[in-house]
Amino acid sequence: MIRYTATRLISLCISLIVASLVIFTVVEVFPGDPAAYMLGVNAQPDTVAALRAELGLDMSRPARYLAWVSGMVQGDFGQSYTYRTPVSQMIMDRIWVSLPLALFALVLTVLIAFPAGIYAASRRGGAGDIGVMGATQLGVAIPNFWFAMILVLIFAIHLRWFSAGGFPGWDKGLWPGIKALILPAVALALPQAAILSRVMRSSLLDMLGEDFIRTARAKGLSRRQALWRHALRNAMIPVLTIIGLQFSFLLAGGIVIEQVFFLPGLGRLIFQAISARDLIVVESVVMLLVFLVIVVNFAVDIAYAAVDPRLRVRR
Amino acid sequence: MTLLAVQGLNVSIRAVQILHEVTLEVAAGEVVAITGESGSGKSMTALAVMGLLPDRSMATGRVVLDGADLLALSEAQMCSIRGRDIGMVFQEPMTALNPVQTIGAQVAETIRIHEGIGKAQAWTRARDMLARVGLPEARFPLTRYPHELSGGQRQRVVIAMAIALRPKLLIADEPTTALDVTTQAHILDLLRDLASEFGMGLLMITHDLAVVAQMADRIVVMQKGRVAETGPTAQLFAAMKHPYTRALFAASAHRVNLPPAPAPVPLLQVRGVTRTYRQPRRSLFGPRAVVDAVADVSFTLHKGERLGLVGESGCGKSTLTRAILGLEDVQAGEITLNGAPVWSANRSNLAVRRQMQVVFQDPYGSFNPRHRVSRLITEPFHLLPHPPQGEVRDAAIARALTDVGLSPDDAHKYIHEFSGGQRQRIAIARALINDPDLIVFDEAVSALDVSVRAQVLDLLADLCRKRPLSYLFISHDLHVVHSVTDRVMVMQAGRIVEQGVTEEVFGNPQHAYTKTLLAAAPRLPEIGGISHVT
Amino acid sequence: AETNIRVAMQLEPPNLDPTSGAAQAVDSVVYSNIFEGLTRFMSDGSVVPGLAESWEIAADGLTYTFKLRPGVMFHDGTTMDAEDVKFSLDRARAEDSTNAQKALFASIADVTVVDPLTVQLTLSAPNGAMLFNLAWGDAVIVAPESIADIATKPIGTGAFTFTNWVQGDRIEIARNPNYWGTPAAMETATFRFISDPTAAFAAVMAEDVDVFVGFPAPENLPQFEADPRFQVLVGNTEGETILAMNNARAPFDNKLVRQAVAHAIDRQAIIDGAMYGIGTPIGTHFAPHNPDYVDLTGLSNFDPEKSKALLAEAGFADGFTTTLKLPPPSYARRGGEIIAAQLRAVGIQTEIENQEWAQWLETTFKGKDFGLTIVSHTEPMDIGIYANPDYYFGYNNPDLQAMMTTLTSTTDPAARSEMWKQAQTVIAEDFVNAYLFELAVPTVAKAGIEGLWLNQPTAAIDLTGVTWL
Amino acid sequence: MTVPRGLIAGAGLAILFIAGALLSFLWTPYDILTLSIPDRLQPPSAAHWLGTDHLGRDMLSMVMMGARTSIAVALLAVGIGMGLGVPLGLWAAARRGSLLDEVIMRGNDLIFAFPSLVIAILITAVFGAGAMNAIIAIGIFNIPVFARLTRGAALSFWARDFILAARVSGKSPARISVEHILPNIANLMIVQGTIQFSLGILAEAALSYIGLGAQPPMASWGRMLADAQTLVSIAPHVALVPGFAIILLVLGLNLMGDGLRDMLDPRIRVARV
């Protein structure tokens, strides 16, 4: 188990380093000068130069990369060019929207997908199965932003059950915060839930065909008992993989949904920062997202081992 | 007293009738064996008794256990019978256990599900049961996972699960087919002991007549979903009324007629070959363990000779094959064919390779399903500097196919149009196409049904009469090796522990390991006028 | 009555320092609410006294003496005096200044503190626009004590104090009890930032916000107008929206081609199609609500036949292909699609490229790599850009340049007015750019809110006079 | 071999859209390059079956032209993914366990670690928005999908005896990969390709929706949705028409993918997502 974790950790670190290089390189070749953008059309060249110096943009690229990375290791992401505040603080503010949203959506996804997948698998070929699978086919095909638009139209504008967007802040209490995230989370979660239910179902069906299920049935377990006690845990491995992938999708896929619901999350921050050429913010936020994804995948790998004892000794 | 009575059982799956009027009886404490060719309906009979037929199947007739007709019971009632009154052991121990639960939990589950007792109590009983099947807690803690056990040990766990509640009837479907001979002997002993100790009826399914002869009080022979013949073991073997039974028995006891081997001229020389694999690290910075899959193996195979290699699974037979074929380099030693090394300058020597071919075990996996037979069997032409084209090629194909008893017209078919035995013939045709000196058979008949196996073995004998061929014949089946080789080598854990003329080795084994192997191998009784030598 | 107000706008300010950076969103939040200058704009565009109670201009127009209001305090409790004014103006025009409108202060030679409430500006040359320049948000008075944190904790003298900023979501301000003038009616005000037009519509409809200044989806205005819960104000801005042509590059160095483009364009279709009817057609680079505006739209009326004839005359009977670079605002993106169709009708093929502002600034504005582009020039009274031959559209007319130099040093209103008109005609007759419309700013508010600015002479959401009925 | 019902329905839908896209090269009911502001936002009628959009263009024509864009972008993106991913996967499988295998697989993981939308945004920030860059952005994410799938499937074939037989016949790994493995994994690739194709349609729509996809005057469903956003409450058809176009085409392709899988080989496993 330790060995397994350690090898995963090392490859995690390498991934992070390569990722940081890629991100830095890509962001550095963005056309457009942050200083010129900030000063607008009437700025004079000497003003732009002064601002560039102030922002540290006149340093060489390798120097800036090293400064960025070494700062990050120490938890210092630098100063935003446009906001003039520490990037880490901006990220902190935003992440408390994006992360809860992603988690909320993930929880919804799981809460919808597990019962649906299990139900469909246990009624394989029956009307329930066909119904659930038809619904998931549709769910997979619906673009989430379009779905979000429709949700806003129905629940915020017509029924006025929810506010159309925005985020009151957690300081206003837990419920208002959660309430603001309900529609976005639903919009994010439904298509993903459709995908996950399908995976859940097919993974369960695969497992139900395995020999050990027959063994369990021979012991006197009913179909349902065999499914719950034996198939489910084994079926979790592909499901966990998908959940890991979905988390990264939910985190980044939030970009569009955050836009629709005007939530102050990381996605919108990236968007704003890119259009303002706030390079350091772009770099740091993308890095953070990659970091989160890699960490989640790491967690998924570890979770595999928790689910599957065979992985604890083998690679 | 009859424990189980199957009367007029008909089973159809998706409207296809699989079982026809199957009737059989098992008394308490009795061992009844069902035997028959693959696909004859043995497993379906067992599953019908368990009420675990595949989806969309229909069973009619009566299956009476202790006076109650199981077919008439509801699913819930069946659930309470399964595991308590009937236990079942399956063929494949590798997959029959849930990989993510400990063995203790899986055995205890049988108890808990039926008796609703506490976890601690159930575990205590599971512990006793595992100890009874030969897995004492001291050496095999209940917290082990299936992957931490060998195949034989897993099969013991499955047995422990099946007998945890001392069922009246135990059904074992090919319980030892996937196991080594020595392990097989142990498991068979265990089953027989348990049956008499608990007074259980044991319904055992196997296609191995030798096992049947050794175990069963009574035999049921099945053919194409029907019971062909049934009776007490001794009687049945003595009489063998049904032609099918006789054919089955003949095929099992088949002995091929080999031409005499020519004077020894060395063809393949293996000198001090060692092949090691590095294991993954156990701890992060710990040393990587090294296993010697083949250790310091030396032997010579002469022109025209049929040399056998036997040994248990994992002893290094296939590894040695790969080294001989020059597919992999070896860590030490040298392999030469006609004096030329099979591996030189860091790559395999194709000029030498041309003189060897190989036939693999799995008749289904040995061919690319997307190619026609003509293309499949001419693949070794790739080794020739100037592969034959056009008519020459067609002639070569026709000859190879004719030699293995197929028609030249078969060249245009796809592989899925052939049966397992035919496929193995095609594999041999592929091996023959380049007129090699040596053919290596790696478990080439292990996957075949007895009767088909007999035909293929005859073909091999036939071929070495027609062509100047030498064989290296690898198998774990002692009987087959016995019948088709001149000389034999016995391999254990990567080493050759004994080699010599086949009859001598089998008749008078010197090494302890060889003796164990031979002792463990089940024997057919010598009856019915069919001479037999094993 | 209600004393809180929630105001939405499209863009979030990147920081809250109006004296560096060009982001208009900063001014929208802080102008007049938090920061004040010596002079200030009113909603109608007039310049009135701000922190300066009064001023005297020397006869030669080179010395301005400002009398400051007594008793003005910054929100941190420090007093606002002549030292602060000197500090602010010197900072803005310093060599390493990052003031985006540094040119406003170019003519100031020296700032002297006469006494705590008197400050004197010495100019290097007369500047008729000095009081106007000092009214800009970039010229507000800041204090040296609080300058370090101005970007995130703005300390000004206005009627509201900054209280909180949740980045990405909202900024909160509260009434300044110690304000020198009439205290604001609102106790607190919240600015929300909603860039997405759908979200904007939804937020207003769901009454999540009370006011939306610069409502981004004009197509939805009729719905608000029809709804008694809301009022819709459509005001002027100083934004001349133009189809800029690269005068320095073929084929737009040919006046006939430019004229052909101008005649190919149906302004009304663009205003209807892109802006759903809001916006005033213009024929030159001048705001129509300005008294000095000359209506020259007739000069470049929609006449595709004439356009084709002109193109043929210029040697492009078969048309030509050029690029059309579009910055993000919807007037450009939507307008661009319509203009492309209109130009196609006379044979001019356009390759549309949507650009982000940073990219537009670098490649189009600075790099001058474009054939056509659409942009709204929102600075007030900015016809002076036509006197700069290095400006992105590359118009080089020495006559006009001379005229503008004279204009700067002229202080006589009548003479200035005459020169404005002349300049407008010159550029219109040269068809420097195709003039589309004056950008309008729609504000949607809850019924019952009064005192909002109708027009936007400068980017500002001045809440000091806002009340709920 | 029975043809699954889902396959027929799915293929029907997909063919409908593909036919519409192809037809648009020859003919559309109206010219979408000519605007007619006065006719804008008309509900569906006999003249305009699906109504008109905010610039007075015929929605049916727009949907046909948009299908062309969606299909072309998604198809090319799948092409990139297959064209690079399959060889990489084959190569990694042929050299399994080697450094090269490790590098290829880690590279794949790395791409997976980047949230796709973010990469798409970065790419368009560098190269500008446009159909070509949308193709690249979507294509990049198809590479690891195909590489992994190919490697996994190829590895299972490398363990088969017929591959060993080919090696015994002296064939090189490259030759074996092309001659034996590729044809055997083709079915799997077709099925996965269909699924990636449908995901590509969705991705193109999302990119165009946030303004990073095809640029005008090219029609694109995502952009139609973006344009329609504020008009839903005034003229719902402008949002519903492109929305349903996306849903139906994606649904069709998914049904087709599932059906193909059932038909070609019930056992092959296809990674979704």
Ligand SMILES: Nc1ncnc2c1ncn2[C@@H]1O[C@H](COP(=O)(O)OP(=O)(O)OP(=O)(O)O)[C@@H](O)[C@H]1O
């Ligand atoms: N799930 C199934 N669906 C349809 N037919 C099946 C199914 N399982 C088995 N059969 C068919 O039923 C027949 C009997 O199969 P069964 O498994 O009982 O044979 P067997 O005697 O146990 O053979 P073996 O020795 O190979 O295990 C075969 O013809 C087989 O093809």
Ligand SMILES: Nc1ncnc2c1ncn2[C@@H]1O[C@H](COP(=O)(O)OP(=O)(O)OP(=O)(O)O)[C@@H](O)[C@H]1O
């Ligand atoms: N590629 C490999 N890497 C590591 N170990 C290996 C490898 N191939 C084989 N081994 C090990 O070498 C030993 C011999 O394996 P080999 O396949 O030669 O056995 P075998 O006698 O052919 O067995 P079977 O009868 O099951 O085919 C085994 O312990 C196996 O685990």
Ligand SMILES: [Mg+2]
């Ligand atoms: Mg069987």
Ligand SMILES: [Mg+2]
């Ligand atoms: Mg082997």
Ligand code: NI
């Ligand atoms: Ni024998």
